[in-house]
Amino acid sequence: MKVEGVTLRFGGVLALQDVSLHIAPQQIYAIIGPNGAGKTSLLNCICGLYRPQSGRIQYGDVDLVGLPTHHLPRLGIARSFQNIELFRHMSVLDNLMLARHVHMKKNIFSALLYWGRGQREEIRQREFVEHVIDLLEIQGIRRQTVAALSYGLQKRVELGRALATNPSILLLDEPMAGMNVEEKEDIARYILDINEEWGVTIVLIEHDMGAVMDISDYVAVLDFGRKIGEGKPEEIRENQAVIHAYLGQADER
Amino acid sequence: MAQQSGIFHEDYRSDLQLRPTTMQRLRLVLLFVFLFGMPVFAGSLEMRYANNILIALIGSIGLNILVGFTGQISLGQGAFLAVGAYSSGLLVVYLNVPWYLSILLAGAITALIGGFFGLPSLRLKGLYLAVATLAAQQIVQWVLRNWDPIDGDINQRVGEALNIPAANFFGHRLNDNEYAFYFVVLFFAVLAVLAATNLFRTHIGRAFIAIRDQDIAAEVMGVHLFRYKLLAFATSSFFVGVAGALLAQHSTSISWESFTINVSIQYLAMIIIGGLGSVSGSIYGAIFITLLPQIIRGLGNGIEDALQLVASAESQLAAHFAERFQDLLPRIEQGAFGLAIILTLILEPEGLRKLWQNIKDYFRLWPFSY
Structure with missing residues (x-):
């Protein structure tokens, strides 16, 4: 899946600003960022629930912007929601x-x-x-x-x-939110199973840094609607911009 | 819902059966024995009530498909009943269509019109949609009052009734033979119950319920919202149209006055009291709303008779009281009707279906209900 230069505006609020992602097949691709960074908005753009003002979202050869939402499962795209x-x-x-x-x-x-x-x-x-x-x-x-x-x-x-x-790609919006450690471990195991056994690409939005760093192959970081960093989990851990925006507090534990 | 233990399924086919146990099937057989045996012991008046119930039942299943299962609130029930009734009547009167065919065609016509009035559901939800369906009610009512179906003139037949020749059922006239009509309406009612039950164990019914519970999630799962909302309107209206056509064939004289907004609200009361989103609930609701006024009236008349008996035994006060009671009786009846509805809903907000379920669960788990 390719997201290229997506910009989404709600009136004067810039929810997403020129965001580009490249999600390779069969990856576990995590999108992280503080609250209100635009992670869910990005998923909603992919699902056709929001229509970005500019930018392209492609899955395979299909352009997803403007595509009716009910066509998604036919293309092999499925998602879960943050609030059940x-x-x-x-x-x-x-x-x-x-x-x-x-x-x-x-x-x-x-x-x-x-x-x-x-x-x-x-x-x-x-x-x-x-x-x-x-x-x-x-x-x-x-x-x-x-x-x-x-x-x-x-x-x-x-x-x-x-x-x-x-699906061939699964968009998960905070699948572990509000869970205890054991439940989180279970979900992480299921996600790995789905990814490895069924060969499904996973796009994961999650706040639990431990889980994200453990299971994802690639991480993109959003802050105030902009992508401030991306890379393998270990690179993200070292990325100064990311630490500054988000991980700084988490790392002090 | 308590589940019976000791039932094991070996394939999905048996797991998907509606009535997996022998006892359940036996109950169904007993029900049918009762339904077919009823004309043997019931008088003409009881049969009339039975027929009214069965017609109401088809209509309330239709409304429940739309309101209870799909979550699209409709105040247009009266209008859709009217469309069914007039379609059937006009087909018989002007095109000489056989009455049985006219009932099915009336269903189809009502489905089309219902689908049309469902168009606002693309944009409107909940109470806003209810107001839009109110427009359907008003438009249909206006047309029936003012439009002459033959020469197309407006204001030709203000409030005039449409007379339909009595339908002939193996030599019996359906309008005055309650027994013959019973079997006709029973046939349609059984079909309606069966069709609705099947609908809600397949993908279409699931899509309807999904739209009611979480429309965005349903859309993401691939349900074409608009198409299925219209389908819900059309399917629902088909049932309602058939009910309306049966009403027309039953009374042979129909006018707009029997299809006002009051009828819409009465049907909403049926499905709310019976249980929203449940086929059996529609049945209980139809029985409750149709029979309750009759029962209350029977009770009222009984009290009146008793008072008169006391009054004739030379008590001045009782005579006065009996007279007053006679005047007030219709109002007391209405009040009691309202009270019964309120009490039922306080007892179990999810309706008579849930009430019956609770009773069954109680006995299934008794004496260890924990």
């Missing part, structure tokens, strides 16, 4: 099944009849969803309504829902 945006009143299974939406052969009449093809289609998709359930170890809760689950599990289900679209 699951379908709260559906079961875990139905949340994951919804992610199979674009892969289904659709026909309202076969849906109303639920006979023959409609039923076979449901079962075929269910088999894929069960792989995701196995990978994320959420077998025990598949029948439960999402609203009844703990925060950590909801985050995991949201990761699962993004994964169930069978």
Whole structure:
């Protein structure tokens, strides 16, 4: 995925200023930065929820700017949200099944009849969803309504829902926010599994520096809408601009 | 929801069954025995209530698809019922379409019109959309009052009723034979319940619910929001149109007055009391709202009779009281109706469906409910 010179303005506020990223396939690419740096805005631009005033975002040969959001899963792009945006009143299974939406052969009449093809289609998709359930170890809760689950599990289900679209690139917006150490370790392990076993490119926004430095292949740093540094984790650790803007306090621990 | 233990599925097909256990299937069979046996022991008046319930049930399932499942609040239910009723009536009167065909065609026409009035849902959500559907209600009502469908003139038939020839069902006239009509409307009601239930275990139903719960996330997951919102309007309106057509075939004389905003609100009350986002809730709500006034009226009449009995036994005060009660009875009935609705919602805000679920769970877990 290539992001080139993206600028996003909300009235007088410059949310993103000439941001360029190059995300190589099968990388774990972390985007870090203080609150309000524009990380989520960047994801929203990629997803077509915001439309940048200038710049290009390309995935493969496809230009993503101006593309309707519902086309994303077809291109193999999936994302999770910072504040959990699951379908709260559906079961875990139905949340994951919804992610199979674009892969289904659709026909309202076969849906109303639920006979023959409609039923076979449901079962075929269910088999894929069960792989995701196995990978994320959420077998025990598949029948439960999402609203009844703990925060950590909801985050995991949201990761699962993004994964169930069978993406080639996964945009994760703070998948570890608000978790305890064990839950963070679990999520980190799942992310590594997804990346290594399924060969999915990961774009990761995260505040936990330890986790970011441990699992990512490449890190970009945003501050006030500008990219102030990028490189391998060990390079970022040494980068003066980054330390100044962000890591300085974290390193003093 | 408490789950029964000891049920094991060996493939996804059996896991996806609606009624996996023998007991559940037996219950369903018993229900059908009751439904088909009802004409044997029920009088004409009871059959009339049953028919009203079944029609209301089709309409409330339709409204629930839109409001309860997809989260698009609509105040246009009365208008869509009217479109169904008039489509069916006009098709029979002017194009000599057989009545059974006219019911399905009325559903299709209402689906188109419902889809059209769903266009504002692209931009509007929640209460704002509700106001936009209110426009549908007003426009349809105005057209029905002022437009002559034959020569196209405005102001030709102000508030005039449309008379439809009585439908013939194997030699029975559907308008005055409640028993014959029962089987017709039962057929459509069973189809409606089945279709709606199936809809919500496939991708389309899931997309509807997803739009209600988190529309942005649904879009990111590949749901074409606008298309599915319109589809929800159209599917919902199809059910409502069929209900309207059945109303027309039942009464054989329809006018705009039976499809006012009051009807829209009554249907909203049905699905809220029954349970939003639930097919069975629509059924309970339809039964509750249709029967409750009758039950209250029955109780009121009983009290009145008792008072009169006391009054005839020469008590001056009782006679006076009985007279006053007779005057007040209609108002007391309305008050009691409102009170019953409020109490039900306080008891279980998620509606009668949840109430019934709670009762079932209680007995399933009894005596160790922890």
